[in-house]
Amino acid sequence: MSFASQNFSQDIVRALTECGYEKLTPIQQQAIPHARRGSDILANAQTGTGKTAAFSLPIIQQILDKPKSRSRFNARALILAPTRELVAQIAKNIEDYTKYTDISVAAVYGGTKMSSQEKKLEPGVDILVATPGRLLEHMELNNVTLANLEFLVFDEADRMLDMGFITDIRRIMGDIRNQPQTMLFSATFSAQMNKLAGEITRKPKRISVSPENATADTVAHVVYPVDQERKRELLSELIGKKNWKQVLVFVNYKETANELVKELKLDGIKAVLCHGDKAQSARRRALDEFKEGKARVMVATEVAARGLDIQGLPHVVNFDMPFLAEDYVHRIGRTGRAGLQGHAVSFVSRDEELTLQQVENLIKQRIHRVQLTGYEPKSRDALLNKIHNKAAYRDRQGRTNNPAADQSDAERRARLRRAVLNKSKVTKLKK
Numbered sequence: 001m002s003f004a005s006q007n008f009s010q011d012i013v014r015a016l017t018e019c020g021y022e023k024l025t026p027i028q029q030q031a032i033p034h035a036r037r038g039s040d041i042l043a044n045a046q047t048g049t050g051k052t053a054a055f056s057l058p059i060i061q062q063i064l065d066k067p068k069s070r071s072r073f074n075a076r077a078l079i080l081a082p083t084r085e086l087v088a089q090i091a092k093n094i095e096d097y098t099k100y101t102d103i104s105v106a107a108v109y110g111g112t113k114m115s116s117q118e119k120k121l122e123p124g125v126d127i128l129v130a131t132p133g134r135l136l137e138h139m140e141l142n143n144v145t146l147a148n149l150e151f152l153v154f155d156e157a158d159r160m161l162d163m164g165f166i167t168d169i170r171r172i173m174g175d176i177r178n179q180p181q182t183m184l185f186s187a188t189f190s191a192q193m194n195k196l197a198g199e200i201t202r203k204p205k206r207i208s209v210s211p212e213n214a215t216a217d218t219v220a221h222v223v224y225p226v227d228q229e230r231k232r233e234l235l236s237e238l239i240g241k242k243n244w245k246q247v248l249v250f251v252n253y254k255e256t257a258n259e260l261v262k263e264l265k266l267d268g269i270k271a272v273l274c275h276g277d278k279a280q281s282a283r284r285r286a287l288d289e290f291k292e293g294k295a296r297v298m299v300a301t302e303v304a305a306r307g308l309d310i311q312g313l314p315h316v317v318n319f320d321m322p323f324l325a326e327d328y329v330h331r332i333g334r335t336g337r338a339g340l341q342g343h344a345v346s347f348v349s350r351d352e353e354l355t356l357q358q359v360e361n362l363i364k365q366r367i368h369r370v371q372l373t374g375y376e377p378k379s380r381d382a383l384l385n386k387i388h389n390k391a392a393y394r395d396r397q398g399r400t401n402n403p404a405a406d407q408s409d410a411e412r413r414a415r416l417r418r419a420v421l422n423k424s425k426v427t428k429l430k431k
């Protein structure tokens with residue numbers, strides 16, 4: 001199904017052709033006809049399926065169909081997304097789609113100056129893409145009004161809820177006076193999500209391009225069982241031996257990310273960092289270096305990597321298994337996008353086996369295990385012994401090095417002695 005057959009204006013079709021889009025992706029085939037008619041939409045769409053175009057093209061076309069002169073601080077369409085990267089990505093896509101029109105697009109997100117965003121908002125914008133927190137700041141300063149909003153989109157809505165944006169969302173909704181066409185896109189649907197969807201949409205068309213909580217078919221999943229302390233070595237070995245050229249590595253903590261980048265560099269592998277403590281400009285630089293192939297590895301934490309669109313990314317590695325099984329779906333969604341083949345590798349230590357099980361239940365798929373010789377995890381007994389020895393060592397260290405520990409230990413013994421003495425006194429009295 002071509003875009004021209006969907007009655008999009010020549011200006012849109014021309015821009016899409018330049019983006020290399022020929023046919024509609026499945027989510028676009030399902031969403032676009034309903035969205036063009038103005039229906040609310042509830043879409044279960046995983047990342048990388050072409051959902052940005054699915055919600056933005058119908059909005060762009062409707063704005064072109066009903067041109068209005070801009071009024072100060074006014075926004076006609078609002079797209080909410082959880083992270084700066086995703087907001088920047090969506091805004092960039094929409095700018096590409098609208099390059100032959102006079103539709104204006106503004107992106108607002110934290111980590112950059114308010115003033116430059118304020119300037120863009122002042123004359124009024126057609127399409128505003130925003131993170132909830134920064135949008136509220138602008139709303140409080142009266143830099144933008146949503147009173148006449150005509151279109152509202154929640155992208156990666158599940159992530160917005162996970163990140164605790166629900167209060168911000170409710171405050172934003174409180175400012176909207178009319179009933180905009182509302183579209184909600186989410187890779188996963190929890191009870192809380194369904195509740196929110198019920199509150200903000202009217203008779204929505206429900207669409208789904210894959211079974212709930214599934215990952216793209218184009219991704220091959222592999223698990224390497226390995227002890228936590230051997231993961232770094234395993235990563236360097238796989239990158240070197242298999243000659244992986246572009247690898248996005250997910251870790252759970254910023255500290256792990258910093259450490260890992262240093263270690264990889266020592267192994268001669270150029271790696272860049274993408275985590276929440278890095279300034280927006282540094283994150284963008286890292287991403288550019290990674291996209292251009294100047295760095296072979298990008299080590300990222302979950303939140304920072306949200307919404308990253310790296311064309312043709314071949315490998316994603318879960319250095320740490322995510323805390324939430326749902327996050328596996330999002331992480332893996334960075335590869336195997338737009339029909340290309342992807343490779344998802346997870347390093348699973350003994351204490352992450354439960355998460356692996358939860359992931360397999362969620363994606364309804366058993367992931368193939370590959371045991372690399374020399375990296376066999378220690379047996380459970382050895383692990384327990386190690387934990388025991390570590391505890392005993394810490395205990396000894398604590399007693400010798402830590403006066404506070406000594407003191408509390410002495411106090412505890414004294415309390416115990418007093419209690420025993422009192423008890424014997426009571427016993428004597430009773431007698």
Ligand code: AMP
Pocket residue numbers: 020021022023024025028046047048049050051052053309311337338
């Ligand atoms: P998204 O799910 O919106 O992040 O899109 C994933 C990737 O697919 C992006 O790189 C888009 O530019 C690309 N894409 C979206 N729609 C199409 C299409 N109809 N044909 C080819 N690529 C597309």
